[in-house]
Amino acid sequence: MAITLPHIEDANQTNYLPPQGEIQPFESEEEYETKLKEWKLPAKKTFWFKQKTHQRKVEIVGYQAYSEEDDHYTIVIKFQDGKLSCIHPAYLKEMQAGNFGKEAFDAAGQPNTAQIEEKQADEKTKEQAPTPPKITATKTKTKKKEAAKKIQLPEDKVAFSAIVKQFALSYNHFTEDHDEVIVLDEVVIHQDDPLPIGLAWCSHSKTLKKQELAIGDKLSFNGKIVKKKLPKAQDDVDEEHKVEETVPYKINNPSKIEKQ
Structure with a gap:
């Protein structure tokens, strides 16, 4: 039997990655749609944020740029309780898949927390890792x-x-x-x-x-x-x-x- 994640709006189970610094909001619907296309996300207003044994509805309210060229992005999402968190665009896209989370359960049908926490830790490292300073030649x-x-x-x-x-x-x-x-x-x-x-x-x-x-x-x-x-x-x-x-x-x- 396939195991699916229950639809739970449970803030106590969510690990947040609050944005640091200035958030770049969308200036228009056109920019919002353009960014979704860049991030290969479906053109809609709400998305699923899936974590461990629950999933929550979120909205994308802005983004932050990083890297030496400022050409990589972190999405800023807002939960239904108003809390903000950061997530990589590719990871949010992965969460929209219907089979997302199946690998998070072991053969006994119990949550495989080791795999989930490892993935969350990798995501947290990506978002919080400082950009190495650029060494100028002159x-x-x-x-x-x-x-x-x-x-x-x-x-x-x-x-x-x-x-x-x-x-x-x-x-x-x-x-x-x-x-x-x-x-x-x-x-x-x-x-x-x-x-x-x-x-x-x-x-x-x-x-x-x-x-x-x-x-x-x-x-x-x-x-x-x-x-x-x-x-x-x-x-x-x-x-x-x-x-x-x-x-x-x-x-x-x-x-x-x-x-x-």
Whole structure:
């Protein structure tokens, strides 16, 4: 007889991995759906979180980026009691399978807690392991990094101006394919004291494609900026769509776009 996990909303049995630091929320339904596609998760609002002898319904409320290139993600999920926890996208995907957890029972039909706890420990190690510091080859790179750290980015949406520098491709580690992106230059945040940013990038979304942008176009728009490096394209991409420079910032969901 097949053994299935009971549907239990039991917070006392759940091992939480609370998020550390800032959580990146989804700026729109479009971004939410795009991220689910990247993480190879079904397009829905609630998911099953399965652990030991119980499972609970959760929602994905945001994510956190890690690694030297900020191109790996930890999903932040919210339980029905409001508590938050982190989980790797691939592990949450695995939990959605109907046969998930069968290996967690021994031949006698009892929970194989050793296997489950080992898997949870592996997941916890992945989420909490610190990223090794990057050793720079020159003092110049170190100075650039220190300068970038000093910039205090606004947390809310703000007004920008920028120039379209390049239409490029960026490798997506989850889909194992390339995404279309736009590299912007002379990016300035317009506030009481204008803040020059330099280079930034954003996804070449349907909204931006409607603008029929060209290299050299001067733009003004609203958006939210985060510190996230542009992942480089693979070697088989033509040179026209490669970005050789380091682009340290990403602008999410630009809106109210105007050509100047």
